[in-house]
Amino acid sequence: MSAAPQSRIQSALKDAGLAALVTLALACIMVGMKTETVPGGLALKTEWPLVATMVAVVFAGRLLMGLFIWQGNNAIADATKSLMPKTDTLTKIGTLxxxxxxxxxxxxxxxxxxxxxxxxxxxxxxxxxxxxxxxxxxxxxxxxxxxxxxxxxxxxxxxxxxxxxxxxxxxxxxxxxxxxxxxxxxxxxxxxxxxxxxxxxxxxxxxxxxxxxxxxxxxxxxxxxxxxxxxxxxxxxxxxxxxxxxxxxxxxxxxxxxxxxxxxxxxxxxxxxxxxxxxxxxxxxxxxxxxxxxxxxxxxxxxxxxxxxxxxxxxxxxxxxxxxxxxxxxxxxxxxxxxxxxxxxxxxxxxxxxxxxxxxxxxxxxxxxxxxxxxxxxxxxxxxxxxxxxxxxxxxxxxKPRGLVSSRQPSVYLKEKKAVSGDLVAEGEG
Missing domain, CATH: 1.10.3470 (ABC transporter involved in vitamin B12 uptake, BtuC)
Incomplete structure (x- = not known):
């Protein structure tokens, strides 16, 4: 493995770990610990398995995003691009x-x-x-x-x-x-x-x-x-x-x-x-x-x-x-x-x-x-x-970073310039 791809993988792992750490800090407070009403007062309810699931999902998702951005010409990117219809196809689909x-x-x-x-x-x-x-x-x-x-x-x-x-x-x-x-x-x-x-x-x-x-x-x-x-x-x-x-x-x-x-x-x-x-x-x-x-x-x-x-x-x-x-x-x-x-x-x-x-x-x-x-x-x-x-x-x-329907037909089309015949040019010179 060359140095560039290896450094890119390390960078993706670092970003994924940082995102997972932030998720852990937020999820522990917002999801992991909750209070519920019980006879005689309040009780603390924990949801640590759910927190672990959220952290794992964020880590995996961020890692895949990092690798996906790096491998812009690999088979995964090509397959994703093949799923995106072309502009003419989108126009035909839109009319239906x-x-x-x-x-x-x-x-x-x-x-x-x-x-x-x-x-x-x-x-x-x-x-x-x-x-x-x-x-x-x-x-x-x-x-x-x-x-x-x-x-x-x-x-x-x-x-x-x-x-x-x-x-x-x-x-x-x-x-x-x-x-x-x-x-x-x-x-x-x-x-x-x-x-x-x-x-x-x-x-x-x-x-x-x-x-x-x-x-x-x-x-x-x-x-x-x-x-x-x-x-x-x-x-x-x-x-x-x-x-x-x-x-x-x-x-x-x-x-x-x-x-x-x-x-x-x-x-x-x-x-x-x-x-x-x-x-x-x-x-x-x-x-x-x-x-x-x-x-x-x-x-x-x-x-x-x-x-x-x-x-x-x-x-x-x-x-x-x-x-x-x-x-x-x-x-x-x-x-x-x-x-x-x-x-x-x-x-x-x-x-x-x-x-x-x-x-x-x-x-x-x-x-x-x-x-x-x-x-x-x-x-x-x-x-x-x-x-x-x-x-x-x-x-x-x-x-689809530009939206589900990113293609947009222009409001006005420029008409093609008509060729001027030689006879008209000769008349103009005369």
Whole structure:
């Protein structure tokens, strides 16, 4: 064995040992020793076999990662690369997966139970949020860690407008989007000159400011008690009640599932509207300006593009879709509080966008299904659910560092230059 590979193996073993040591230190405190209530007080419960398993898994995983990075041209790397479809193949697969997922979503209420429909509503809500944040992060390249603030503004806008002015959902929905877009512009102005980590810190602070205001402005927002009895949407004026409602009007037997199915199709329509508007905007000059801003802001300015307006439109439009989703969340839950809009929500939405692939609409859908559905699949693991789920996310990001759907078709294609015939050249000379 030559000196270079041997040193690389030693380095991988060292990194794996260090990672295992850190895991041991954290796991001993967080997993290994727990207190449980027993008659007469508290007792200490230990989980040392579980700690040993976690340390072994981290050591083996880190060692394999180190060796995998070193052996970039070996059979394992080649086999992994062979599993990754090419760009043309991904495009063909996307043209089939997209319609298939749409058909599945439209037909789900016909054969799914209450649990499946509720889970579908949750997944569609995060898909809509992911598409909204994809405008800011994926298209414009502006890292936003406080996107949940616009989600909260939309929810509270609908709840407060319905409570104080007795307005219907269909009137409050566009107003919630407009108010969220307004706050997106307010956020956009202070961060016009910021990029990278500084932009992330400011957006994170903005999200926390909104949450703290909602938590402490008790007279207006209800503070930690939240807002309850939020009105439900109606179907063209028909309420989902037992008497003189939706069921009686159409001659159906009353079922509480009718309202759930209506909410499912409502969020599906809102999500499809978000996707349609986003795809149309990408083909317009503003969409091309977003992509130019993402690639190189200095070059974008040199082309005469107004970067101020470009950033503000990205923030405002992304915030508007977040406000729409927030209004739907409020009417679906019937109760909202600041605890529903913590930083973890922004992290989940950003993870959906990054995991799916920056700028990829289909990738957001797949990542939302994977992440939100993954929480339910691993629900039986209880406390280990987040650990297993996080481990799977790490594996995916190592395997596909640019996201599940990393390839992205350009918004505009340059046409081929047509050859000028000799006759035309002769006429021009003459």
């Amino acid at each position: 997966i997209g319609p298939a997922l749409l058909v599945f979503a439209v037909t789900l209420p016909f054969y799914g139970n209450r649990y499946a429909i509720d889970l579908g509503i949750l997944v569609l809500t995060y898909i809509m949020l992911g598409w909204g944040l994809n405008i800011v992060v994926g298209l414009a390249g502006l890292l936003d860690l406080g996107y949940v603030a616009f989600y909260a503004v939309g929810a509270y806008s609908y709840a407060l407008l319905a409570q104080y002015f007795d307005l219907s959902f269909w009137i409050c929905l566009p107003l919630a989007g407009i108010l969220a877009a307004f706050w997106g512009i307010i956020l956009g102005f202070p961060v016009l000159r910021l990029r990278g980590d500084y932009l992330a810190i400011v957006t994170l602070a903005f999200g926390e400011i909104i949450r703290v205001v909602l938590l402490n402005w008790y007279e207006f927002t209800g503070g930690p008690d939240g807002i309850s009895r939020i009105p439900r949407p109606s179907f063209f004026g028909l309420e989902f009640t037992r008497k003189n409602g939706f069921a009686d009007f159409f001659g159906l037997d009353y079922s509480s599932l009718h309202r759930v199915i209506f909410l499912f199709y409502l969020i599906l329509a809102l999500a499809l509207l978000t996707n349609f508007i986003t795809m149309r905007l990408r083909r317009l000059p503003i969409g091309r300006a977003w992509e130019a801003l993402r690639e190189d802001e200095i070059a974008c300015r040199s082309l005469g593009i107004n970067t101020t307006n470009t950033k503000l439109t990205a923030f405002s439009l992304g915030a508007m879709f977040g406000g729409f989703a927030g209004a739907f969340f409020a009417t679906r839950q019937g109760f909202i509080s600041p605890e529903s809009f913590t930083f973890i929500e922004s992290a989940i939405i950003l993870a959906i966008v990054v995991l799916g692939g920056l700028g990829s609409q289909l990738g957001v859908v797949i990542a939302s299904i994977f992440m939100i559905g993954g929480f339910e699949v691993f629900r039986e693991l209880e406390e280990l659910r987040m650990l297993v789920f996080g481990l799977l996310m790490v594996v995916i990001m190592v395997w």
